[in-house]
Amino acid sequence: MSSLGKGIASASIGTLLQARGYSVRMKKLDPYINVDPGTMSPYKHGEVFVMEDGCEADLDFGHYERFTGVQCTADDSLTTGKVYEKVLLQERRGDYLGSDVQVIPHITNEIKNFIMAGHERVDFTICEIGGTVGDIEGLPYIEAIRQLKISLGSAGAACVHLTYLPYMKTSEELKTKPTQHSVKLLQSMGVQPDIILCRCEKEVSDEIKAKLSMFCNVKKENVVEALDAESIYLIPRRYHLAGLDRQVCVHFGLETPELEERAEVKICEKWGAVEHAIRMPSKAVKIAVVGKYTKLKDAYISLSQAICHGGIAHDARVEIDWVDAGMDQRDIENRLRAASGVLVPGGFDISGAEGKIAAIKFAREKKIPFFGICFGLQLAVIESCRNVGGATSATSREFSDNGEMVIDFMDKWELNGTIEARNPSGAKGGTMRLGSYLCKISVGTLAHKIYAATETTERHRHRFEVNIKKYKELFAKADLHFSGMSADGLLPEIVERRDHPFFIATQAHPEFKSHPFAPHPLFSSFIKAAIDHSAR
Ligand code: GLN
Numbered sequence: 076m077s078s079l080g081k082g083i084a085s086a087s088i089g090t091l092l093q094a095r096g097y098s099v100r101m102k103k104l105d106p107y108i109n110v111d112p113g114t115m116s117p118y119k120h121g122e123v124f125v126m127e128d129g130c131e132a133d134l135d136f137g138h139y140e141r142f143t144g145v146q147c148t149a150d151d152s153l154t155t156g157k158v159y160e161k162v163l164l165q166e167r168r169g170d171y172l173g174s175d176v177q178v179i180p181h182i183t184n185e186i187k188n189f190i191m192a193g194h195e196r197v198d199f200t201i202c203e204i205g206g207t208v209g210d211i212e213g214l215p216y217i218e219a220i221r222q223l224k225i226s227l228g229s230a231g232a233a234c235v236h237l238t239y240l241p242y243m244k245t246s247e248e249l250k251t252k253p254t255q256h257s258v259k260l261l262q263s264m265g266v267q268p269d270i271i272l273c274r275c276e277k278e279v280s281d282e283i284k285a286k287l288s289m290f291c292n293v294k295k296e297n298v299v300e301a302l303d304a305e306s307i308y309l310i311p312r313r314y315h316l317a318g319l320d321r322q323v324c325v326h327f328g329l330e331t332p333e334l335e336e337r338a339e340v341k342i343c344e345k346w347g348a349v350e351h352a353i354r355m356p357s358k359a360v361k362i363a364v365v366g367k368y369t370k371l372k373d374a375y376i377s378l379s380q381a382i383c384h385g386g387i388a389h390d391a392r393v394e395i396d397w398v399d400a401g402m403d404q405r406d407i408e409n410r411l412r413a414a415s416g417v418l419v420p421g422g423f424d425i426s427g428a429e430g431k432i433a434a435i436k437f438a439r440e441k442k443i444p445f446f447g448i449c450f451g452l453q454l455a456v457i458e459s460c461r462n463v464g465g466a467t468s469a470t471s472r473e474f475s476d477n478g479e480m481v482i483d484f485m486d487k488w489e490l491n492g493t494i495e496a497r498n499p500s501g502a503k504g505g506t507m508r509l510g511s512y513l514c515k516i517s518v519g520t521l522a523h524k525i526y527a528a529t530e531t532t533e534r535h536r537h538r539f540e541v542n543i544k545k546y547k548e549l550f551a552k553a554d555l556h557f558s559g560m561s562a563d564g565l566l567p568e569i570v571e572r573r574d575h576p577f578f579i580a581t582q583a584h585p586e587f588k589s590h591p592f593a594p595h596p597l598f599s600s601f602i603k604a605a606i607d608h609s610a611r
Pocket residue numbers: 420421422423424448449450451473536537538539540
C-alpha cells in the first residue's frame with residue numbers, strides 16, 4: 076500500500092548494490108491514468124519531482140537520485156497514461172494493421188520494453204511498481220513482470236514484495252495475515268515473490284519469519300525485516316544488516332563470504348558519515364518554511380531533504396517549522412520570530428500568496444536569512460517592488476490582470492537554440508518551462524560566492540517570469556540585484572539584496588539536485604547563515 080516505503084526500499088536496494096560495486100538504473104511503473112503527475116495536487120500525490128530532462132515524475136525519483144546519485148530520465152518513468160498514449164498513437168499510425176489492440180500483448184509488451192530499455196548498460200535495473208497488489212490499474216504491470224520473469228529466468232530477475240506486518244498492541248504481536256493474503260493474491264496472478272520485505276514497527280522474530288516462509292513459499296532467509304527508522308538515511312544500512320542486499324545477491328548467485336565482508340566495509344564507508352551527521356549533530360537550528368501544503372510533508376519532500384542536507388554540511392540538526400501561509404499575518408510573524416531562517420518554497424496561485432509576501436517583508440526588514448525558491452523568488456520581487464520600490468500594485472499575472480505585472484506570463488523562450496512558444500489558454504500538462512537550464516552568474520555577488528562558479532545549471536518548473544523587459548527601472552529602485560541570468564541574458568534566474576546579510580532567491584528548484592553526500596551549495600550556505608544568525 077502507499078506510504079509503506081516502496082520508493083525508499085527500491086532506492087536502498089540501489090545504493091546497497093552500488094556499494095557492492097554494481098551499476099544500477101532506477102525505474103518506476105505508476106498505475107494511474109495521468110500521463111505524468113504534473114497536473115495532480117501535491118496535497119494528494121505529494122511533490123512532483125523534476126528530472127534533468129524536464130520529465131515531471133513521481134516523488135520516488137527524488138529518493139532514487141538522492142540515494143544512488145544516478146540521474147533518472149523520462150525513459151525511467153512509466154504511467155498507464157503514458158503506455159496507452161503510446162499504444163494509441165501507434166494504432167492510429169497503423170502499426171497494428173489487421174489486429175485488434177489488447178492489454179495482452181500490446182500494453183504488456185510496451186511495459187516489458189520499458190523495463191528492459193537501457194538495461195544492457197547497467198548491472199541491475201531496479202523497477203518499482205506503484206500501488207497495491209490487487210488494484211485494477213496495476214494488473215497489466217503484474218502480468219508484464221510475470222511474463223518477464225519467465226523470459227529472463229530465475230537468474231535474470233528477482234521479485235521483491237514489500238508488505239506490512241501490523242503490530243497489535245492488545246495482543247503484543249505482529250500479524251502476518253495481510254502478508255499471507257497479499258502473497259496469495261500475487262501467486263494467483265502467477266507471480267511468486269523471491270524476497271519478502273516486511274515493514275514493521277517491532278522486530279520480526281525467527282518464529283514469524285518461519286511462519287511467513289512456510290505460508291508464502293519463500294526461503295526463511297528471504298523474509299527480511301524492514302524496521303521503521305527515525306531518518307530515511309538510516310535505512311540502507313538497516314536493510315543491509317537485515318540481509319536484504321545479501322539475499323538479492325544470493326538469488327543471483329553473486330554471493331561469497333569475502334564479498335559479504337567487503338560489502339559491509341563499503342556500505343559503512345558510503346553511509347557512515349551521513350548516519351553520524353544525522354544521529355549526533357553538534358548544533359541545532361530552526362528554519363521556518365512558509366508554504367501552502369504544510370499539512371502533507373510529502374508535498375515538499377525534496378525541499379525538506381535538501382534542508383536536512385544543508386544541516387549535514389554544517390553538523391547541525393535542522394528543525395523545520397512548517398508555517399501555513401494562509402494564517403493571519405501577525406501569527407506568521409510570531410512564528411518567524413522564533414526561526415533563524417525563512418524559506419519560501421515553490422507554489423501556485425494566489426491563495427496564501429499575501430501571507431508569503433508578509434513573511435518575506437518580515438525577513439527582509441528584520442534581517443533574518445531568507446531563501447526564496449521559484450514562487451518564492453517571484454513573491455520576493457513583488458514584495459521589494461511594493462515596499463521598497465513604491466509600486467504598491469506590483470503583482471503577478473498568475474493572480475490578476477490589473478496592476479504592475481512585474482511577474483508575467485512567458486510566451487516565448489529559448490531552449491538549446493530553439494524557441495519554445497506558449498499561449499495563456501494552451502494545454503496545462505507538461506507545458507511549463509521544465510528541466511535543466513543554464514544560469515550565468517555575475518562575479519562578486521552572493522550567488523557567485525555560494526556557487527563558486529560563473530555558470531551553473533538548475534532544474535525549472537514554472538510558467539511565469541520576472542518581467543525585466545518592462546520594469547528594469549522599478550527593479551533598480553527596489554534595490555533588486557539579478558546576480559544570475561539565463562544563457563541568453565534575457566531571464567532573471569537569481570535575485571539578491573545587498574542591504575541584507577543573506578537574502579537570495581532562485582527561479583529554479585535547487586532542492587532537486589541536493590544529495591546527502593553532496594549538499595546543494597544554496598542550502599548549505601542558507602543553513603550556515605541561519606546558524607550564524609542564531610549565534611548573534
Ligand atoms: N506559480 C509560479 C509559476 O508558475 C511558480 C511555480 C513554482 O514555484 N514551481 O511560474
